[in-house]
Structures are given as C-alpha cells and as structure tokens.
Amino acid sequence: MNSTDDRPSPILRNERTPSPKPRQPPRNNPYLPTPTEVFFLALYPLVLLFGTLYAVLSPTVRAAPYDHTTQSHIQDPSLAPSYFARKNNLFNVLFVKKGWGWITLSFIGFVLTHPSLKSPRARVKAGIRWGIVTACWVFVTQWFFGPGIIDRGFRISGGGCDAETELGMKGLVSAAACRAAGGRWKGGHDISGHVFLLVLGSGFLLQEVGWVVGRKRLLKEERTVVMIDGAVKGAELEKERRDREEINGDELGHGGKFAVFVVGLSVWMLLMTAIYFHTWFEKLTGLLVALAGLYVTYILPRFVPAIRDIVGLPGI
Numbered sequence: 001m002n003s004t005d006d007r008p009s010p011i012l013r014n015e016r017t018p019s020p021k022p023r024q025p026p027r028n029n030p031y032l033p034t035p036t037e038v039f040f041l042a043l044y045p046l047v048l049l050f051g052t053l054y055a056v057l058s059p060t061v062r063a064a065p066y067d068h069t070t071q072s073h074i075q076d077p078s079l080a081p082s083y084f085a086r087k088n089n090l091f092n093v094l095f096v097k098k099g100w101g102w103i104t105l106s107f108i109g110f111v112l113t114h115p116s117l118k119s120p121r122a123r124v125k126a127g128i129r130w131g132i133v134t135a136c137w138v139f140v141t142q143w144f145f146g147p148g149i150i151d152r153g154f155r156i157s158g159g160g161c162d163a164e165t166e167l168g169m170k171g172l173v174s175a176a177a178c179r180a181a182g183g184r185w186k187g188g189h190d191i192s193g194h195v196f197l198l199v200l201g202s203g204f205l206l207q208e209v210g211w212v213v214g215r216k217r218l219l220k221e222e223r224t225v226v227m228i229d230g231a232v233k234g235a236e237l238e239k240e241r242r243d244r245e246e247i248n249g250d251e252l253g254h255g256g257k258f259a260v261f262v263v264g265l266s267v268w269m270l271l272m273t274a275i276y277f278h279t280w281f282e283k284l285t286g287l288l289v290a291l292a293g294l295y296v297t298y299i300l301p302r303f304v305p306a307i308r309d310i311v312g313l314p315g316i
C-alpha cells in the first residue's frame with residue numbers, strides 16, 4: 001500500500017465516521033435589508049415606474065396641457081386629466097400636505113395601544129427612531145441650517161426665484177419665500193417632496209408595525225446584527241428575556257390597522273404623484289433620499305452596536 005497513513009481504517013479502529021452537519025441556510029447580510037424588506041422596498045420604485053409609464057402611455061394624460069415650470073398639469077378643472085392631477089384635491093390638502101402629522105399620529109396610536117410595546121424601554125426606543133426619521137423630514141423639507149435640503153438642491157442645481165432678478169428682491173432662498181413674494185421658483189432640480197415624504201413615512205410605519213406584528217407569523221426570517229466582537233448573530237438574541245415571554249403581540253389592533261390605512265393611502269398618493277407630477281429624475285431623487293433616511297434608521301444600527309444600544313430595532 002502506498003498510503004502515508006498507516007493507521008487502520010476508522011472502521012477497524014472502531015471510530016464513528018463523522019455524520020455530515022445539517023446545512024444551515026446562509027445568514028442574511030446585516031448591511032443589507034432582509035429579503036422581505038427588499039420585497040416591500042421594491043414596491044416603491046415599481047409604483048414610480050408604473051406611474052411614469054402610465055403617464056407616457058395614457059392618451060388622456062398625454063393630451064392634457066402640462067406646465068414644465070410647475071411640473072404639473074394646468075390646474076383648471078376642465079383641463080386637468082383627473083381629480084388627482086389637481087393640487088387642491090382633498091387627499092393632497094388634508095393628507096399629504098399634513099403628511100408628517102398623520103404618520104406621527106398613527107405611530108403614536110400604535111405604540112400606545114399595542115401589547116408588545118408595553119415596556120417603557122420599547123416605547124422610548126421607538127420614540128427615538130421617530131425622532132431620527134422626523135429629523136430627516138425636517139432637514140429635507142423644512143429647515144437645514146437655513147433652507148431645507150430640497151430648496152438648497154434646487155439652487156445648487158442652477159434654479160432660483162425669478163422675483164430676485166425681475167423685482168430686485170434679494171434673499172428669496174426657498175420655494176415658500178419665493179412664492180410668498182409673488183415669484184416663480186424655476187430652473188433647478190426639484191427633488192420631489194411628496195415622493196420623499198410618502199416613502200419615508202410609509203417605510204417608517206412598515207418597519208415599526210411590520211417587525212412587531214409580523215415577526216412570528218409572516219416573517220420567518222431573521223434580521224442579523226454585528227456584535228461588539230464582530231460576530232454576526234440573529235437579532236432576536238438581544239431581545240430582553242421578559243419580552244421573549246411572548247405577549248400575544250401578533251394582532252394588528254386598532255392602532256396597527258390605522259397605521260396600515262395610512263400606509264395604503266400613502267402608496268395611493270405616491271402613485272398619483274408618479275402619474276401627474278414631476279420629471280422621472282425628480283421622483284427618483286425623492287425616492288433615493290427617503291431610502292437613505294430609512295437605511296440610516298433601520299439598517300445602520302444592525303452593524304453599529306453603539307448606535308443599536310441607543311435606538312434599538314423594532315420588535316426587539
């Protein structure tokens with residue numbers, strides 16, 4: 001025999017041959033959304049794509065006169081292609097224009113009524129995450145050490161207020177100030193505030209409600225987290241023992257149902273924005289800025305333990 005191993009075979013040695021280990025499915029990547037999250041996130045670009053294609057292909061929408069400066073159809077009810085193409089439609093005035101208020105209200109309703117969120121610790125952490133997404137909303141749409149990021153982006157990309165040159169009025173650095181002075185805010189890249197708000201707000205509610213309510217029933221998959229020593233573990237490991245003794249937390253409840261209604265309405269209005277307003281590129285940048293906010297709030301803490309200690313993860 002040519003073999004260099006001159007020990008008797010395992011059978012002769014009376015040793016057990018090692019049984020092959022059952023194959024574990026590969027762990028989800030802590031730096032990326034889980035497959036279920038990817039499924040829900042993919043709905044946003046699909047809605048935007050569908051709306052944009054619908055606008056291009058629909059004879060009614062194509063035939064309606066369009067103003068490229070305001071990025072909307074002519075608002076005269078007899079010329080607008082649909083009720084939803086008008087800025088003064090009730091859904092826009094009462095829902096989207098007060099959008100962050102509705103998102104906040106439904107979130108508070110869910111947190112205060114759901115049995116899984118009874119512990120003060122879970123409520124405080126959920127409140128901190130609300131603070132982060134709210135800060136994103138404030139910075140992008142309202143104020144960012146001066147004008148919000150949308151208004152700053154508009155000016156940086158070459159836009160401005162025509163009243164500044166035509167009427168010689170200085171300092172009209174936001175769309176609101178420009179319009180208040182009777183000017184037209186034109187010429188720049190106008191990140192869609194509607195797309196941003198609707199994606200950020202509904203994505204926030206889906207995370208907060210989905211991981212609490214669907215964790216046991218719908219989502220059999222695990223979120224993974226990076227521990228201080230660099231090891232990748234399942235996020236459930238960090239759930240407090242007391243919280244693991246399961247409270248019957250897989251029912252939506254009234255708060256959850258209201259939040260799902262707000263998410264549904266947001267997706268509907270997103271589709272309306274996609275069909276009747278903005279260029280495809282402005283909708284895309286609105287989407288990307290919102291996704292960046294969701295990434296910072298929900299994925300970043302999975303791989304930065306120090307941040308996870310403060311903000312937690314929904315449902316953990």
Ligand SMILES: CCCCCCCCCCCCCCCC(=O)SCCNC(=O)CCNC(=O)[C@H](O)C(C)(C)COP(=O)(O)O
Nearest residue numbers: 096097098099100101102104131134135138141193194197
């Ligand atoms: C670490 C620094 C933190 C900085 C900020 C932290 C948070 C400060 C507190 C902010 C108050 C939050 C209040 C929450 C309750 C409400 O939201 S009530 C207000 C209701 N208003 C809205 O929801 C307005 C929503 N509308 C818009 O954002 C814009 O109209 C738009 C939809 C983005 C589009 O604008 P257009 O003008 O139509 O283009």
Ligand SMILES: Nc1ncnc2c1ncn2[C@@H]1O[C@H](COP(=O)(O)O)[C@@H](OP(=O)(O)O)[C@H]1O
Nearest residue numbers: 084086087092191192193194195269272273277
């Ligand atoms: N789904 C929708 N329904 C009605 N108006 C919409 C809309 N989406 C966008 N708009 C309007 O289009 C303009 C640009 O929106 P945004 O930049 O926020 O995406 C805004 O006009 P006004 O600012 O004149 O109200 C906004 O009200």
